[in-house]
Amino acid sequence: MGSIDSTSLQARLLCRQNLLTNTSGVAPGYLQANLLILPAKHATDFHNLCLRNPVACPLLGMTSVLGDPHRIKPAGCIQSPDFDVRTDFPKYRVYKSGEHCESRLDISELWTKDHVAFLIGCSFSFEDALTEAGLTPRHQQTGSIVAMYRSNIPLLPAGVFTGGRCIVSMRPYRPDQIEQVREVTRPYLSTHGEPVAWGWEGAKELGILDIEKPDFGEPQQFKEGEVPVFWACGVSPQIAVEAAGDRLDGLVFAHEPGHMLVTDWTARDLEKLRSGGI
Amino acid sequence: MGSIDSTSLQARLLCRQNLLTNTSGVAPGYLQANLLILPAKHATDFHNLCLRNPVACPLLGMTSVLGDPHRIKPAGCIQSPDFDVRTDFPKYRVYKSGEHCESRLDISELWTKDHVAFLIGCSFSFEDALTEAGLTPRHQQTGSIVAMYRSNIPLLPAGVFTGGRCIVSMRPYRPDQIEQVREVTRPYLSTHGEPVAWGWEGAKELGILDIEKPDFGEPQQFKEGEVPVFWACGVSPQIAVEAAGDRLDGLVFAHEPGHMLVTDWTARDLEKLRSGGI
Numbered sequence: 235m236g237s238i239d240s241t242s243l244q245a246r247l248l249c250r251q252n253l254l255t256n257t258s259g260v261a262p263g264y265l266q267a268n269l270l271i272l273p274a275k276h277a278t279d280f281h282n283l284c285l286r287n288p289v290a291c292p293l294l295g296m297t298s299v300l301g302d303p304h305r306i307k308p309a310g311c312i313q314s315p316d317f318d319v320r321t322d323f324p325k326y327r328v329y330k331s332g333e334h335c336e337s338r339l340d341i342s343e344l345w346t347k348d349h350v351a352f353l354i355g356c357s358f359s360f361e362d363a364l365t366e367a368g369l370t371p372r373h374q375q376t377g378s379i380v381a382m383y384r385s386n387i388p389l390l391p392a393g394v395f396t397g398g399r400c401i402v403s404m405r406p407y408r409p410d411q412i413e414q415v416r417e418v419t420r421p422y423l424s425t426h427g428e429p430v431a432w433g434w435e436g437a438k439e440l441g442i443l444d445i446e447k448p449d450f451g452e453p454q455q456f457k458e459g460e461v462p463v464f465w466a467c468g469v470s471p472q473i474a475v476e477a478a479g480d481r482l483d484g485l486v487f488a489h490e491p492g493h494m495l496v497t498d499w500t501a502r503d504l505e506k507l508r509s510g511g512i
Numbered sequence: 513m514g515s516i517d518s519t520s521l522q523a524r525l526l527c528r529q530n531l532l533t534n535t536s537g538v539a540p541g542y543l544q545a546n547l548l549i550l551p552a553k554h555a556t557d558f559h560n561l562c563l564r565n566p567v568a569c570p571l572l573g574m575t576s577v578l579g580d581p582h583r584i585k586p587a588g589c590i591q592s593p594d595f596d597v598r599t600d601f602p603k604y605r606v607y608k609s610g611e612h613c614e615s616r617l618d619i620s621e622l623w624t625k626d627h628v629a630f631l632i633g634c635s636f637s638f639e640d641a642l643t644e645a646g647l648t649p650r651h652q653q654t655g656s657i658v659a660m661y662r663s664n665i666p667l668l669p670a671g672v673f674t675g676g677r678c679i680v681s682m683r684p685y686r687p688d689q690i691e692q693v694r695e696v697t698r699p700y701l702s703t704h705g706e707p708v709a710w711g712w713e714g715a716k717e718l719g720i721l722d723i724e725k726p727d728f729g730e731p732q733q734f735k736e737g738e739v740p741v742f743w744a745c746g747v748s749p750q751i752a753v754e755a756a757g758d759r760l761d762g763l764v765f766a767h768e769p770g771h772m773l774v775t776d777w778t779a780r781d782l783e784k785l786r787s788g789g790i
Contacts, residue, residue: 285701289564289668388665388717390567390708390744393698420671423563430668439666466668 243314245496246322252339255324257494262362263501265425266494267294268354268468269323270475271341273484274300277350279393283474284352286390290400290470292355292424294497301347311353313498318342319351325490327472332479332486334472341487348484355425356468356494357403359501360418364405367418371405372454379492380405381448382467386441387430389474394481398474402430402440402464404448406456409433415463424504432463440464450491521592523774524600530617532602535772540640541779543703544772545572546632546746547601548753549619551762552578555628557671561752562630564668568678568748570633570702572775579625589631591776596620597629603768605750610757610764612750619765626762633703634746634772635681637779638696642683645696649683650732657770658683659726660745664719665708667752672759676752680708680718680742682726684734687711693741702782710741718742728769 245261248254257266272280284293298307303319306312321340328336328344338344357380361371373380381404389398407415412432420428431440445462446453450469456462472488489495523539526532535544550558562571576585581597584590599618606614606622616622635658639649651658659682667676685693690710698706709718723740724731728747734740750766767773 282698282701282705286567286705288566387668388708390665391694391706393694393706416669416671420560423560427560427564428669428671430666 242496242498243316246317249324249496250318250321252324256492257324257496258492261496265294265497265499265501265503266356266358267497268356268471269319269326269351269487269489269495270354270471271319271345271349271351271487272482273346273486274348274350275484276394276482279395280352280471282392283389283395283471284354286392287400287470288423289426289430290387290389290466291468291474292426293352294355294424294499295353297351301349303345303349303351306353310503311497311499319495320345323489323493323495325493327488327490329475329482329486329488332476332482337490344485344487353495353497354468354471357426357465358494359425359504360422362501363418363422364415367414369407369411369415369418373405373452376455378454379451381452381454382450382469383440383442383464384449384473385464387466389470394478395474396477398470398477400430401450401467401469401473403451403467404445404454404462404464406454406460407463408460412463419465422501422504426466426468429463429465433461436464437462520774520776521594524595527602527774528596528599530602534770535602535774536770539774543572543775543777543779543781544634544636545775546634546749547597547604547629547765547767547773548632548749549597549623549627549629549765550760551624551764552626552628553762554672554760557673558630558749560670561667561673561749562632564670565678565748566701567704567708568665568667568744569746569752570704571630572633572702572777573631575629579627581623581629584631588781589775589777597773598623601767601771601773603771605766605768607750607753607760607764607766610754610760615768622763622765631773631775632746632749635704635743636772637703637782638700640779641696641700642693645692647685647689647693647696651683651730654733656732657729659730659732660728660747661718661720661742662727662751663742665744667748672756673752675755676748677755678708679728679745679747679751681729681745682723682732682740682742684732684738685741686738690741697743700779700782704744704746707741707743711739714742715740
């Protein structure tokens, strides 16, 4: 799985040395991953949350041995033995009782033998595919951060994780482009796949009342006649942690948004990553 | 996988001969399955709908060869070679352009070499587990049909399947029983798993305004202090077909609600059926 060259490993080593901050545009073609790390006590509930909400929380991989930050399953996601989930993201968030209390460049001192790490798909790869199809996302053209909104789509509950809602990212397109946009992103099931809603009516159904006021990221410019197209977003797991609040014991870690892990998987591996075994 | 005795095969043969109508309570311990059959053209979209909405549409199996009604993958779901998906459900519904236009005892004459069949998990098995835990569902005590409601939880779109909403089934419990009810049904990921909402506040959030007026099935009796508990329901795929309407070419078939397929899998096989390969 994945090309065995050193591009992705080099990117991770630069992140480890804190020579890279934002991974947007780094190691083109390689999948990047969102992160969530929890105490073992909550790991099964979070695993179930991913399995029950695979569009918002598509599971790419997880640590294979409790407390071991060096090994990820399934094989192929990280091919080099020189890996450390505590240092190889550029920046981390620390959560206590569901609240983001600090950000750090590495979490080696806070990681315990009781922690489990989950890697969650991100939309990076389908943005490449959109660009190749002549449908470059607006925020890439304008150099801004994609607009993200809290939607009313529930994250279906799993154990301690109740009350969360799906975060959606938004890219403007013309109505006549929407079917092609849906087709291009459809195969990327492990990185949110096709849109969850589109058009002004779709925005209303998601409970998004003011498109000019995203909850995260930056407002996007609309050209005449364009409408919003919404995808599920990998920030959703952090919202699930916030919603769980003080029902969570121990420290929880996540990546700092935009500061992702570069994996060894490429877009070509995504077909093998379709969730479900049938 | 599954016990190799003849109980489940005998049940299927009785259904084939139309000697059984409603499969509720038939072959206890064996998983029963909902059905959806579509022309090949729409099969990938429906498969994606299941993968993106595994709580409402948990995929148990599908025909392994296009147009062959005798073989189901993965192995174990149906162990006997004497199987025919066109006859071994007690009763079928025929849909044309998303509309239920007739019901039939078998669909041998309507099946074509271009059809693909999908088996979807049903809540039968977790009801056994609830009963074993002393939490017998009310509709089993009263001999009524479980109450089902249209909810506002969207079925996340997949290709031609847009605009569908999740159907939920409802069982009344006391607030102090809810955590145990959640725990008992949590492992049954392939048959809808733990509840999606509970309590009167939960009903309101699902958009269910009058609990006395279910959209399918029968109203349930509440004892003093009890509140509604909602699970995703295997009728949802039929709602997805209705929502797709005349975007669907060719005949689509489903089971008649309550008239399920008895599979060779037992509750013990469910752990192996957890969706996701990680």
